[in-house]
Amino acid sequence: MMFTDSLFKLMERGIEEGHLARRDVLRLVCSTIYDPEWVRLDLRNWLSDTGVYAAMGADARPLSPCPFSEKELRDADERNEIPLVAPAGLRRQHLAKAYNMQHWVFTESDVTSESGGNRDEWMLVSAGEDLFRLGESCVDAAEAAKKTGQGGLAFEEYTLFAHRLRHLTGKYPDTMNWTWLPKSSYVSSLVLSAGFPGDKELFLNVWPWTEFHSNVGLRLARRRGPRP
Numbered sequence: 001m002m003f004t005d006s007l008f009k010l011m012e013r014g015i016e017e018g019h020l021a022r023r024d025v026l027r028l029v030c031s032t033i034y035d036p037e038w039v040r041l042d043l044r045n046w047l048s049d050t051g052v053y054a055a056m057g058a059d060a061r062p063l064s065p066c067p068f069s070e071k072e073l074r075d076a077d078e079r080n081e082i083p084l085v086a087p088a089g090l091r092r093q094h095l096a097k098a099y100n101m102q103h104w105v106f107t108e109s110d111v112t113s114e115s116g117g118n119r120d121e122w123m124l125v126s127a128g129e130d131l132f133r134l135g136e137s138c139v140d141a142a143e144a145a146k147k148t149g150q151g152g153l154a155f156e157e158y159t160l161f162a163h164r165l166r167h168l169t170g171k172y173p174d175t176m177n178w179t180w181l182p183k184s185s186y187v188s189s190l191v192l193s194a195g196f197p198g199d200k201e202l203f204l205n206v207w208p209w210t211e212f213h214s215n216v217g218l219r220l221a222r223r224r225g226p227r228p
Contacts, residue, residue: 036066115154131217154183172196
């Protein structure tokens with residue numbers, strides 16, 4: 001028992017110092033990481049530990065069951081996708097408070113998102129650096145993704161994903177390129193794109209939906225509604 005405790009302390013220290021990725025450690029020591037209920041509880045605890053639920057206050061609700069099967073979760077891990085849930089009622093202001101982030105997007109009323117509804121948004125999000133249809137416009141990339149049964153993210157979902165990936169791997173996403181956020185728009189005629197250049201802090205751009213840039217692509221998400 002003392003050896004086991006010491007081993008876990010060493011692993012935790014390795015994670016904190018950036019020598020180990022929490023995601024790799026979980027694969028090694030946890031036999032239930034693909035169990036849907038374990039995933040639900042892990043995400044619930046993470047949302048609580050990072051202050052998201054506290055920031056939501058009365059808007060917070062019990063998290064719905066993970067709708068993905070054990071096989072789907074295992075297959076997703078092999079594709080380098082991570083499970084994520086955006087809780088029902090989540091708003092940009094909650095994230096700004098939870099993560100102590102200061103950015104114009106958190107208070108800008110002209111930014112609208114297809115997020116923050118009355119149900120949990122469960123998804124499997126691509127965790128790699130490679131983006132779908134890099135160099136294409138948001139419209140074209142989103143249309144191509146739709147044909148594969150996938151899509152992009154809203155700003156709120158991307159912010160959650162970025163901090164979840166940081167928690168699991170020690171790194172933010174999109175440090176070299178930018179991702180379109182087709183579920184969030186600015187004054188309706190412009191779409192948001194986001195990234196973490198240099199693995200430091202969030203940067204945002206707004207572009208016309210049909211404009212394309214060589215370093216902007218789409219981060220894919222497979223969505224599933226909560227189980228009844």
